[in-house]
Amino acid sequence: MISRGQPMIQTEALTKIFRRSRARDVVALQNIELSIDQGRYVLFQGPSGSGKTTLFTLLAGIAHPTRGCVLFQGEDLSRLSDVALCRLRRDRVGFIFQDFQLFPRLTVLENASIALLPLGLSRSVRFLKATALLERLGLEDRLDHSPEEMSGGERQRLAIARALVNDPELILADEPTSNIDADSALRVAALFRELNEQGKTLLVTGHRDDLLRDADEIYQLDRGEIVHRDRGGAG
Amino acid sequence: MNVPSLQSHWNLLRAACGNLVRFLPRTLVVLLCLVAVIFPFVTALTISEGVQFQSAISVLEGADFYVTGNAAGSSIPLPMEDLERLEALEGVARAVPRIVGRTYVADRVITLVGLPVDATPPPAVGLNQGGPLRNSGDVLVGSSISKTYDLEPGTDFRFPIKPRKTFHVAGVFSSDCTIWSSSVIFMSIEDAADLFGMEENVTDFLVYAEPDRAFEIDMRLQEEEKSRRFGPLTNIRVQSRQLVERYLHRGFNMRMGIFTAFYTVAFALAVPALLIVSGFGWADRRREVGMLRVVGWQSSEIIEMVAWENLVLSLMGACIAFLASFVWIRLLNGLFIAQFFIAETGLVPDFPVPSRFLPLPLFFSFLLALLLTMTGSLYNTWRLATIAPAEAIR
Numbered sequence: 009m010i011s012r013g014q015p016m017i018q019t020e021a022l023t024k025i026f027r028r029s030r031a032r033d034v035v036a037l038q039n040i041e042l043s044i045d046q047g048r049y050v051l052f053q054g055p056s057g058s059g060k061t062t063l064f065t066l067l068a069g070i071a072h073p074t075r076g077c078v079l080f081q082g083e084d085l086s087r088l089s090d091v092a093l094c095r096l097r098r099d100r101v102g103f104i105f106q107d108f109q110l111f112p113r114l115t116v117l118e119n120a121s122i123a124l125l126p127l128g129l130s131r132s133v134r135f136l137k138a139t140a141l142l143e144r145l146g147l148e149d150r151l152d153h154s155p156e157e158m159s160g161g162e163r164q165r166l167a168i169a170r171a172l173v174n175d176p177e178l179i180l181a182d183e184p185t186s187n188i189d190a191d192s193a194l195r196v197a198a199l200f201r202e203l204n205e206q207g208k209t210l211l212v213t214g215h216r217d218d219l220l221r222d223a224d225e226i227y228q229l230d231r232g233e234i235v236h237r238d239r240g241g242a243g
Numbered sequence: 244m245n246v247p248s249l250q251s252h253w254n255l256l257r258a259a260c261g262n263l264v265r266f267l268p269r270t271l272v273v274l275l276c277l278v279a280v281i282f283p284f285v286t287a288l289t290i291s292e293g294v295q296f297q298s299a300i301s302v303l304e305g306a307d308f309y310v311t312g313n314a315a316g317s318s319i320p321l322p323m324e325d326l327e328r329l330e331a332l333e334g335v336a337r338a339v340p341r342i343v344g345r346t347y348v349a350d351r352v353i354t355l356v357g358l359p360v361d362a363t364p365p366p367a368v369g370l371n372q373g374g375p376l377r378n379s380g381d382v383l384v385g386s387s388i389s390k391t392y393d394l395e396p397g398t399d400f401r402f403p404i405k406p407r408k409t410f411h412v413a414g415v416f417s418s419d420c421t422i423w424s425s426s427v428i429f430m431s432i433e434d435a436a437d438l439f440g441m442e443e444n445v446t447d448f449l450v451y452a453e454p455d456r457a458f459e460i461d462m463r464l465q466e467e468e469k470s471r472r473f474g475p476l477t478n479i480r481v482q483s484r485q486l487v488e489r490y491l492h493r494g495f496n497m498r499m500g501i502f503t504a505f506y507t508v509a510f511a512l513a514v515p516a517l518l519i520v521s522g523f524g525w526a527d528r529r530r531e532v533g534m535l536r537v538v539g540w541q542s543s544e545i546i547e548m549v550a551w552e553n554l555v556l557s558l559m560g561a562c563i564a565f566l567a568s569f570v571w572i573r574l575l576n577g578l579f580i581a582q583f584f585i586a587e588t589g590l591v592p593d594f595p596v597p598s599r600f601l602p603l604p605l606f607f608s609f610l611l612a613l614l615l616t617m618t619g620s621l622y623n624t625w626r627l628a629t630i631a632p633a634e635a636i637r
Contacts, residue, residue, distance in 0.1 A: 070537050071633035090629070091541055098539020109534050109636060113265040123538035125258055128248035170538065 014081070016046040016178055016209045017067055021076035024062050024232075036062040037232045039076070044211065046177070049204040049222055051240060052213045054229035060213040061106070063229070064180045067211065068103045069093050080178075098123055102171030106183035108163045110155040110170075116142065117151040120169040141169045145199070161192025168199065179203060181212045185219070197222065255544060259551035266527070270556065277560030277615065278567060280510060281608040285568040286580045287502050288604040291495060293597030294584050298491050302484055306339070306449035307457050308464060309487065313480040320444035321479065329448055332463055334456035340445040342435035346404050349392060354427050355402075357435020364416050364429055372396050373414030376431055381413035383429040387594035389415040405438050426594075457483075495584075502583045532627040533635025542628035549624040550617070557612035564612075565605050572598045 022040040025033050037059045044050050052060050065071035066078055069085045078085045080096065088096065097103075111119050121138035129137075142148055145165040155163055164184060171179060181200070185193035197218040204210050204222070212219060220226065223240030263270045310329065312319040329338040342357035358365070360376050364383055371386055373396030384394050389412070394400060398412045410430070436442055452460045464481040482490075535545055571577065577596035582589060585596070627635050 065633045068537075071631045091543075094536065094539050094541040096539075097537065103537055109530075109537070111531060111534065122535070123540075125254050126251050126540055126544040128251035128254070130250060131254070131257070174539070 014046050015043050015079070016048070016081060017211075018043045018079040018082075019067070019076060020079070022063075022066060022073050022078060023075040024059075024066060024071070025074040035232050037066070037073075040232075040234060042227075042234070044209065044225075046209055047204070047207050048224045049200070049210045049240070050212070050225045050227065051219055051223035052211065052227045052229060053215060054213075057231075058229040059232040060229055061182050062232075064103070064182050064211065064213070068101050068178075068180050069097055070103065099174055100177050102174070102176040102179045104164075104167050104171045104179070104181040104184050106186060108155070108167040108187075110163060110166060112154065112156055115152050115154060116147060116158070116166055119155060119166055120173055122170065123173050138169065138173055141173055142166075145169050146195070159189075159192075161188040161195070164188050164192060164196060168196065172203075176208070178209045178211070181210070181214075183213050185214050185216050194218065251544075252547070255548045256551045256555075259548050260555060262548070262552055263555060273556055273616065273619075274560055274563065277556070277612045278564045280615065281560060281564035281611055282567045282571070283509070283580060284506060284611065285564050285604050285608050286571050286577065287499075287506070287583065288607070289568055289572060289598045289600055290577050290581050290584050290596055291499055291502075292599035292601055292604075295491070295495050296599050297597045298495075299488070302487050302491060305484065305487075307452040307484055308450040308460065309447050309482045310450055310464065311447040311480050311482070313478045318446070318480065320441055320446055321448065323443045323445055325479075326445075326448060329450055332460060334453050334460045334463075335450055336453045337451040339449040339451070340432055341447050341449055342432055342439060342441055343446045344435065344439045346402055346438075348388065348400075348402070348428075351388075351391075352426070353388065355435060355438065356427055356429050357432040357438075358429065360431050363431065364414075368416040368418040368429075370414045371417050373412065376413055376429070378411070378413075379431065379434060380409060380411050381430070382410050382434075383414045383416050384412055385427050385594075386415050386417040388426075388428065402438065408437065410434070499584075505583075529627055530636050532624065533632045533637075536628065536632035536635065542625070545628040546621065546624055549620055553613060553616035553620060556616050557609055560612040560616075561605060561609035564608055565600075569600065572596060 019040050019042040022037055022042070023035070024037040025035050027033050040063060052063065054060055062071070066073050069078070069080070069088075072086065080100070085093065085096075111122065114122065117135055117138055120142055121134040124134040124137065127134075139148070139151065142151060145168060147162060147165055147169065150158060150162060150166075155166060158166065164187065168181075168184070171181075179200075184196050184200075188196070193216060197216065200210055200212060200219070201222045212223070220240060226238045226240045227234055228236035228238070310321070310325075312321040323340060326338055326340050329335060339359060339362050342355075344355050344357075345352055346355060347353070363376050364370060368383075370383070372389075373383075376383065388394060392400075394412045394415075396412050396414055399409050400412070401407075401409055416429070430438075432445070436444070450460065450464075461481075461483055464479075467479065467481075532545055536542075571580070576592050577598070578591055581592045581596045585592065
């Protein structure tokens, strides 16, 4: 049971530097200090290259910081073993990529249920669980299709389904509405609102008004630093 | 510690099979390479086993001892009169004089075996057509020779080494030992002596011991061999059945060694090629492995799935190689490969090449395939599965 108000995720002096060459390092994030409570809907905004995606990959534990740390419910991710980090990503974090990152050779149903495969659930149980989610996202007639046969909006919903299949506490969505049409974007925004109402912590990047309206907090990033923090429309 | 259930292994196996279908071009290329590497190995082992088996039958059905003349370490003829001395040895059931020589029939080297008429054909062969030796000049030819040179019963022919003498095909024989039917002609010892100019001499004696007395005779013959008193002028060399068996195995080991040396060179050249094709399609896999890690798959689960892929691929590769080998031997009669194990067969053997399909070569080829595929892909997978997922999907 998630109780609102407790810190879900915190960062301390979080820094990420990409070493392009010996002569030139690219500082993607610098000394980010964050504390996001459980059940919050937080929007991150900033120009391209401001470090939003890098921040999300660090928060989700799919990249390692150069300095500083990420605390997930008080637990330092850098101190977790590889197995523990995998379990955390599998059971507690859902990540939605801007470019969807779907498996093109798998069907919609297989894509949505891929995270369940090593869990020891039978095929029918896995597919049942994924089908329920896909139905909820309006993809029930696309189960046997390939992602390549789908529109941008449908792919985004599939990416969301894959992220939600393990019922995670924290959902990170990187530009979920940037590659889809307006109707699909509205649908995604409504879904996020619904998830947040169910108690999920949502971290989203994007610029749409409806996202701004629903967010509890809004962070502005620029050149790898948080330059502004504001209460959102719901905050 | 969370131990993966049987169901999760089953799920990973199914996912692995699915991947083999999904990455079909890669699967086919790797399979092709595996078969190309394994197939000659399986075929060679199968032919080698077959030839060894047939040779072992020949030795088993042959005499207990082979007595030849010996001069400066080389075999030389023995006088026929030694037959009586041998037969007089206690425990000897029977001694049979024999003349073995080689000559050409058309373009092929044939082994001519001269035996007393009452000992021809030997028990290991059966007559297919015609009858036994009756008259001077009668011969029994192997079925393969008969077929190749159209030597039916009743046919007359001559050997180039003695063109004035006419030989008459009395019968055609076949044997469990298929090499015999392609390379042996039986005739009476008198005809053989005449053909090779060995009046009153033989190339060796076949000595058959009474039951349970082989050891005793062995000792006696060894004494004779040491004392050099056996023939009037000649030393003798005694080879027991066990010794012949040992020579046989040594000979096969040497041939197998030569083949293995060739094969090792080919294999060494094939491995880098296979490593490259195993990595074929890894650009796609790299991103997929990264995504699997993002959604929570552990490194061990990804490595297990790839190991299953390799296992299934190796099993398929070994089975296809085994089937190809079966077809190569049964339909193409061991084309090209048989000559490594059977002397003077040429590129295309004209008799049924002996073969023996045993489970062990299949198992070895499976292990070989597994070694190749695992070497090719497991390291790549391990590297991908242990870096941060964001790196893999970048």
